[in-house]
Amino acid sequence: MGRTTYKGNPALQIVTEGVTYPTVPLFAPGNTIIGRVCRRAALVSTEASVQITLCGRAKSKITVRRHNAASHGTTTTHYRGRFTLIDEDAHRQTIFNGPLHVADSSDNQTWSFVIDIPTHCSQRKLVNSVPANLSFLPLDAASVAIHRLPGTFDMDHSGWSSDREGFVEYWLEATILFIQHGKQRSETATLPIIIASANNDPPITDFGNRRYRELRVISSFRLLPNMEAAELTFQQKCQQLFGSSKVPRAAGKLELYMPRIMQLGNPSTVPLRLRFVPDKKLSSDNMHDIPIKIVLQSLRMTLMTKTTVRCAAAFSPREASDDTEITLNIWPPSPGQPSSILYIPCTGEYPPIDVGAKADFRLNSQAPRQALRKLYPRFTTYNLMHTHYFKFEIVATASGEEMKMNAFESVVILPASEARQAPVAAYSAHPGSSAVQQEEEAPPPPFQPRSESWIRPPAETDAPPTFAQAQEENVTRKSQEAERSTEAGPSVP
Template identity: 30%
Template sequence: MPQHTRRGNDDFKFDLAAPAGWSYAPGDTIIGNLMRKTPIVTPDATIVFSFEGRSEVKITQPSRNISRNTSRNTSVYRDNWPICKSQPFTVHKGPLHLAPGSDEVLSWPFSLNIPLKPMATGPGSNIDPRRTFLPRDTSHPAHQTLPGSFAAASKSFMSDRESLDFVEYYLTAHLRYMHGGSYQTCEAIYPISIRQSMPSVHRLGVPVTVTSQRLISSQRLLPGMENAGLSFKQHAQRFFGSSKVPQFSCTFRLTVPVSIQLDDPTPLQVQLEIMPNLERSSDAIKDTAQNIAVLRLQVVLRSQTADRALSSAFGIEHSNSFDQTDRRDFPFSPPLVITTGKKSEPLHLGNQLQLILTSHGLQCGSQRTRQTPGPHPSFIYPDIITHNIRHTHTMDWRIDVKIAGETETERFSTRVHIIGPA
């Protein structure tokens, strides 16, 4: 079943006391009215409404039994998991009368509290723990917090496999009334956007530091040789690894966040240090401070979605996974400089760039950063885990530096937990 879209007209519709595009948090109260403007005269009418949430997966993949006369033969596997479902609420039962030409509107007010957490998914439920993304520990936040609205889709041109995953919430209402000796029914649907809640016990955590060792060989490491041209002999010595060529050993230390809250105006904690390893460096340059130019920082936020669905016929599990990337380049002009030595200080790249993560991607100050080509999400969702969908994130970091006239590139990859806006 596809995602629900808004449905309603003068015959029957929802009118919520919230601006267009409003999103609710778990525990909020939805307030509104059910309305009818079309004339009606009936001795018997019933109006009921309810609130539902579900996690839906649709996996399309090539069928194994492909006929020679068939250009495309696919199998579709679906999994629909209820997240929450209210009991039907009756807001009217009895006769209705709205005369033709009347300026009046029939209206039935209602209010409904959004639940704080999903329906029970613990040992008493029918979930096979081997076929669910939900942790077995029922105290895990995935069992205790309502997942936010979510949508992701992917198509692999190599395998012809497609995925469509979403988490949705919606109000439905039915007006059933007697007309001309039979009952007629009008339906109204109103999708509800739910923000991912942040558990009160959650903390953003201590940033993590990742390291990488680098060994640079060049005559330009020597004092006074920083910008010197090298002779053919010097190039040959460097190429063949001659012991006459000075070597500089250093450690790249990149400190990055382990958790990021969307739309937080505080710059991301991204800090770069380059520490010399004197024990592994040549004696001729141990007392020489090296100037290292930071040319560019590239950040890739990789959104990773995994899904699963069971074959209704044989109970066979089908799964898929796909990535979407938000790739941003930050060239530094002029380059930032790190000078090794006793007075060396780290570069606070996050503060330097005023780098933040919004629901629409990485931003540098008030401007959205330049995005490199490639598949990317139009919206950044927080991490979520449901029975059939798992959405997580990693960040890839690339740093281009220039040491002794040579351009070097360091790459790091870290897991990051994306939290919903406050």
């Protein structure tokens, strides 16, 4: 299932403002694309026209391989799905029409264009375009009217007996038609673009934390005061081994407060809070008034993504899913390097400790964590559905005894509040090229009127003077004026 690739040569080429290939331009729904179509190759034609078109589609494909016993071979079946997201006829412009002469020695012949990206999917292309059961979303006119344009997406998984593919892509396509030697000829150029999921709201501050807790029991003589590093006797070791009631026992609930909502690029750290709430009813009597020291050894998050594709089949839609995992070591922040000891609070009277803040953990696709570079927000479009859930693995120790806990939760990953970022380098060519960076102090783009993250306080050197400083400057200025008038002497009438 072919994706649209870059196509440009001296005969025809597309260039967007401020970005040149192999860098892929990045936009958001509602943005305006400003660019030009160029031709360097010589051409003389009495009649020519140049058109530019904005295109977008969502495609899915399932390939199934079955063993054929009769032929002792393999039978391959392909199932496909396709939805046109942008009405190409409504987003096609004729930017030149007339005689054309491009000389060998001349500069590029260019034609400028301005195209607005729609914010919603095309009703004309989607309403009742296929049977309703082939789409994850309803296809009636009222529903399609509120379907926002999905962001660029790419998934490709090859298996032993089946393959799953799905992508959402957008591109510009330019065509020049001309008459040469009595025959009509044409040249085409294409330029893939990235459309990020738009989010005009400010960064979230409520991550929808949910409490997950499990009962944990620690039995050890080392829980007693002054016994942390003591050498146990043979009798004590035997009592611990066989679970004797004489062994001090501390029981309680290990609590993890984990988010149900995350956001790419959010400046706030992801709240991951831990504490241990003792249960005196389940603890031995000699441990009721003795504080427990629990040290967090590791906190690991495995973020699992599930992408489901739907395709047309003979009798009913066919679906296939692809699961991928991203494992992140949150604590310690730098595995293998020494870090400060992190104690888990052992009381129900005080708030839990925020491990996410201590580890400075953010869900940022531009962060150094390489695994997050291709993390997509949650979305559902007509033939693709992309969801997330995660697993937390906690390892802690108390008096040399280890306790573990695993927690599972579905999570909604939202797009970044500022969808317009620096352009992204093309994947297939010039991997060493760097993306064009925006200026640090640039204001937010027009499609994010509510974002204020670009605002910076003035530097201290640029701050206005204080009242005392202003008074001192005023006294100095008057003193200097008096000295100048004395030196000049009295004025002559």
